[in-house]
Amino acid sequence: MKKEKNIGAIVGEYGAFIALLILFVFLSAISPEFRQPSNLLNLLRQASFNGLIAFGMTCVILADGIDLSVGSVFALSAVICAELIMMGMPAIVCICGALVAGTLMGVLSGLLVTKGRLQPFIATLVTMTAYRGLAKILTDAKPISRLAESLTGGSFLFKALGKGNLVPIFAKNIKFPIPAVILLLSFAIFYFMLNKTTYGRKVYATGSNAKCANLVGVDTQKIKISTYAISGFMSALAGLMMISRVNSAQPTLGQSYELDAIAAVALGGTSMSGGRGKISGTVAGVLIIAALNNGLNILGVQSYYQDVIKAIVILVAVLSDRKR
Amino acid sequence: MNIEMRGINKSFGTNQVLKDAGFLLKDGEVHALMGENGAGKSTLMKILTGVYTKDAGTIFVDGVEVNYKNPQEAEKAGIVFIYQEINSLFDLTVEENLFMGKEITKGFGICDKKAMREKAQEVMDRLGVSIPIDAVMGDLSVGQQQMVEICKALMVDAKVLIMDEPTAALTQSETEVLFEVMKGLVEKGVSIVYISHRMEEIFELCDRITILRDGSYIGTEYIKDITMDDVVKMMIGREIGERFPQRDVTMGEEVIRVENLSHPRYFKDVNFSVRAGEVLGVSGLMGAGRTEVMHAIFGNMPEATGKIFIDGKEVSIRNPREAIAAGIGFITEDRKTEGLLLEKPISDNIEVANLKKVSTRNILNPKKQIELVKRGIEEFRIKCFGPQHECHNLSGGNQQKVVLAKWIYTEPKILILDEPTRGVDIGAKKEIYSVINDLAAKGVAVILVSSELPEVLGMSDRIMVVHEGHVTGIIDAATADQEKVMTLATGGSL
Numbered sequence: 165m166k167k168e169k170n171i172g173a174i175v176g177e178y179g180a181f182i183a184l185l186i187l188f189v190f191l192s193a194i195s196p197e198f199r200q201p202s203n204l205l206n207l208l209r210q211a212s213f214n215g216l217i218a219f220g221m222t223c224v225i226l227a228d229g230i231d232l233s234v235g236s237v238f239a240l241s242a243v244i245c246a247e248l249i250m251m252g253m254p255a256i257v258c259i260c261g262a263l264v265a266g267t268l269m270g271v272l273s274g275l276l277v278t279k280g281r282l283q284p285f286i287a288t289l290v291t292m293t294a295y296r297g298l299a300k301i302l303t304d305a306k307p308i309s310r311l312a313e314s315l316t317g318g319s320f321l322f323k324a325l326g327k328g329n330l331v332p333i334f335a336k337n338i339k340f341p342i343p344a345v346i347l348l349l350s351f352a353i354f355y356f357m358l359n360k361t362t363y364g365r366k367v368y369a370t371g372s373n374a375k376c377a378n379l380v381g382v383d384t385q386k387i388k389i390s391t392y393a394i395s396g397f398m399s400a401l402a403g404l405m406m407i408s409r410v411n412s413a414q415p416t417l418g419q420s421y422e423l424d425a426i427a428a429v430a431l432g433g434t435s436m437s438g439g440r441g442k443i444s445g446t447v448a449g450v451l452i453i454a455a456l457n458n459g460l461n462i463l464g465v466q467s468y469y470q471d472v473i474k475a476i477v478i479l480v481a482v483l484s485d486r487k488r
Numbered sequence: 489m490n491i492e493m494r495g496i497n498k499s500f501g502t503n504q505v506l507k508d509a510g511f512l513l514k515d516g517e518v519h520a521l522m523g524e525n526g527a528g529k530s531t532l533m534k535i536l537t538g539v540y541t542k543d544a545g546t547i548f549v550d551g552v553e554v555n556y557k558n559p560q561e562a563e564k565a566g567i568v569f570i571y572q573e574i575n576s577l578f579d580l581t582v583e584e585n586l587f588m589g590k591e592i593t594k595g596f597g598i599c600d601k602k603a604m605r606e607k608a609q610e611v612m613d614r615l616g617v618s619i620p621i622d623a624v625m626g627d628l629s630v631g632q633q634q635m636v637e638i639c640k641a642l643m644v645d646a647k648v649l650i651m652d653e654p655t656a657a658l659t660q661s662e663t664e665v666l667f668e669v670m671k672g673l674v675e676k677g678v679s680i681v682y683i684s685h686r687m688e689e690i691f692e693l694c695d696r697i698t699i700l701r702d703g704s705y706i707g708t709e710y711i712k713d714i715t716m717d718d719v720v721k722m723m724i725g726r727e728i729g730e731r732f733p734q735r736d737v738t739m740g741e742e743v744i745r746v747e748n749l750s751h752p753r754y755f756k757d758v759n760f761s762v763r764a765g766e767v768l769g770v771s772g773l774m775g776a777g778r779t780e781v782m783h784a785i786f787g788n789m790p791e792a793t794g795k796i797f798i799d800g801k802e803v804s805i806r807n808p809r810e811a812i813a814a815g816i817g818f819i820t821e822d823r824k825t826e827g828l829l830l831e832k833p834i835s836d837n838i839e840v841a842n843l844k845k846v847s848t849r850n851i852l853n854p855k856k857q858i859e860l861v862k863r864g865i866e867e868f869r870i871k872c873f874g875p876q877h878e879c880h881n882l883s884g885g886n887q888q889k890v891v892l893a894k895w896i897y898t899e900p901k902i903l904i905l906d907e908p909t910r911g912v913d914i915g916a917k918k919e920i921y922s923v924i925n926d927l928a929a930k931g932v933a934v935i936l937v938s939s940e941l942p943e944v945l946g947m948s949d950r951i952m953v954v955h956e957g958h959v960t961g962i963i964d965a966a967t968a969d970q971e972k973v974m975t976l977a978t979g980g981s982l
């Protein structure tokens with residue numbers, strides 16, 4: 165039987181992208197500064213931190229969880245990297261160490277949810293608080309600065325993560341920020357993982373109906389833990405990019421980052437009860453939030469008003485998405 | 489109350505599911521509504537009570553045209569609907585569900601717990617059920633949940649009661665009690681619309697029958713004027729022959745043996761074995777522990793103890809993954825909460841149980857995916873728009889076929905089917921029986937748990953009867969009859 169698509173269905177399916185398009189057209193029209201290529205690349209870099217976290221968050225939410233600890237994982241991994249640098253480790257060790265640590269932090273959240281049978285909200289509230297505390301203990305609540313200078317080896321690698329640019333040979337005047345490159349690569353990987361692999365199917369099945377998935381042989385506990393691990397890894401990666409960019413690490417980094425990440429996932433049309441959603445939607449959500457931040461800044465809107473406007477846009481987008 | 493529905497049309501998207509459908513209910517009758525899965529029975533009744541809005545047509549109640557905007561309005565007019573899908577809040581208790589929105593209060597919104605309990609108990613006594621009023625709905629078996637739904641409807645003073653497959657999850661004895669209650673209601677002047685795929689029930693209970701096919705009205709007859717074969721012919725437009733197809737199998741070696749399987753709460757010392765090509769029927773009353781035994785074999789009952797031998801070797805099955813690896817497939821009784829990813833399309837549901845089949849090195853292979861799903865839809869004649877049809881929009885019987893398809897493609901050595909034909913129409917039932925026979929012919933050991941006695945008797949080689957967690961007998965199907973099974977099921981001995 166033929167299935168015709170009406171306008172409503174199209175708007176429903178690509179709602180986030182349509183909202184994004186409208187926002188871009190609008191901001192470009194009223195602000196010449198916004199539409200500068202250099203600003204758009206800058207926007208992409210700003211989006212990358214939230215983007216990476218939101219990708220991990222998408223996995224967790226698809227598997228019917230939620231991860232409030234991302235901001236704290238972001239900070240604690242960053243601090244661990246900084247401490248390793250101060251201990252005189254080469255860059256590669258510091259980076260890998262932080263990524264492994266972030267992943268393990270995610271695994272712990274996952275274990276609390278599955279083996280500990282805590283609700284995801286509570287479990288990650290616990291880890292969120294604990295990791296933040298640990299970050300403060302590790303640093304004595306003081307910032308650690310001059311990171312790149314303190315590195316004994318591979319400081320180039322460390323600097324590249326957040327500050328570097330990729331310059332295409334054919335167009336030397338375009339500088340493509342490395343964080344944006346990482347964002348695009350991650351998107352490709354997540355897209356492939358969620359849509360083309362059996363693992364992706366298991367994630368969706370777990371979030372859709374864990375009981376049923378378990379009975380057909382999906383190890384739903386393992387799948388859930390793995391999504392938290394992914395979320396931890398992505399948060400750590402974002403944290404590394406951040407400290408590379410600002411060349412210092414402090415335990416207060418990434419506060420309330422979970423909110424922007426969850427907002428991006430929701431904007432992208434992913435169901436908060438799991439099982440339904442797309443990584444491409446999350447990309448749109450991330451870009452909407454980044455464009456708002458960037459655009460409203462350029463327009464000189466006061467930050468308190470910015471929050472209110474952001475809230476309204478999220479509400480409108482999510483409401484229009486619901487009408488399918 | 490007289491109800492007349494005329495020229496009803498209804499489409500979901502581009503799929504027209506009712507075409508000029510009609511229905512006439514007279515005062516004080518029990519009127520059966522029959523048709524294949526997806527014929528539009530539930531949809532027609534949902535249009536009557538305002539769950540769905542019709543695209544065209546008129547509805548008269550006692551000669552006056554009505555258009556109920558929602559089920560509450562219909563209920564106020566005295567039309568009460570027991571839905572096919574269990575429609576409860578699973579986190580709340582039985583009592584809370586029974587009185588949802590109709591709490592008895594002492595004024596100021598304070599609930600009168602005592603009055604509610606008394607009323608609930610009274611209705612339950614009438615139905616002869618013993619379900620603890622404080623139990624959480626989600627902890628009950630499907631049969632018990634169904635009973636609660638029926639109680640809920642009986643607490644309202646209905647003039648018309650619409651019952652959409654109320655007995656699908658009930659066993660013989662509960663069904664009998666329910667029929668008594670229904671007869672009592674009819675004497676008081678209540679009219680009943682009765683939807684069921686169980687032919688015997690229709691002929692026992694109903695006065696008239698209306699048949700729908702592919703969303704169209706086919707005809708209305710007095711039950712006493714027609715035969716079961718006539719009904720089948722009207723329903724599917726042809727004859728289907730014998731209800732239980734013949735099986736011609738030479739049984740092989742013993743495939744599975746269960747020894748002293750016990751659980752602290754549900755069952756004790758269950759022993760049985762099944763040979764290759766054999767069908768072991770499992771019968772018992774609601775809550776006898778049949779489903780729990782099956783879950784234990786499948787590694788889904790952590791507290792169970794006992795030994796399981798497959799092909800003569802003892803195996804350890806601690807979770808469903810190990811059961812699947814050992815060659816067991818399990819079609820669970822509750823397709824909504826355990827059998828299906830309801831919000832997902834047919835394709836996802838079939839694929840998720842067969843991920844190895846549709847992938848190469850863990851990467852999905854679109855060609856294999858499409859092939860498998862197409863095959864499933866064709867072989868099982870699943871009525872749908874296509875592979876992307878979401879399961880919650882399928883009719884009950886077609887949902888069941890999706891569950892069957894997904895398990896059968898895993899090619900199990902041992903297949904456990906727990907109520908596989910619940911809510912399935914007569915034609916599809918026969919298809920499922922043929923599938924079971926084909927599997928047996930291929931040497932699969934089949935365990936068939938069913939509350940429908942004719943089915944157990946018609947399909948099994950041997951029948952195991954369970955009573956309150958104990959096996960009261962395993963009898964040869966050739967010498968078994970309804971009476972013998974019922975005696976064992978109620979704890980008697982032969």
Ligand SMILES: Nc1ncnc2c1ncn2[C@@H]1O[C@H](COP(=O)(O)OP(=O)(O)OP(=O)(O)O)[C@@H](O)[C@H]1O
Nearest residue numbers: 500505525526527528529530531881882883884885
């Ligand atoms: N909400 C819906 N959206 C789309 N299609 C639907 C919806 N509800 C029902 N359908 C389709 O309408 C058709 C009729 O469904 P209905 O549930 O009325 O069948 P039925 O006669 O009650 O079958 P069964 O005996 O299996 O319960 C089916 O093909 C079903 O897939």
Ligand SMILES: [Mg+2]
Nearest residue numbers: 529530572884
């Ligand atoms: Mg129905």
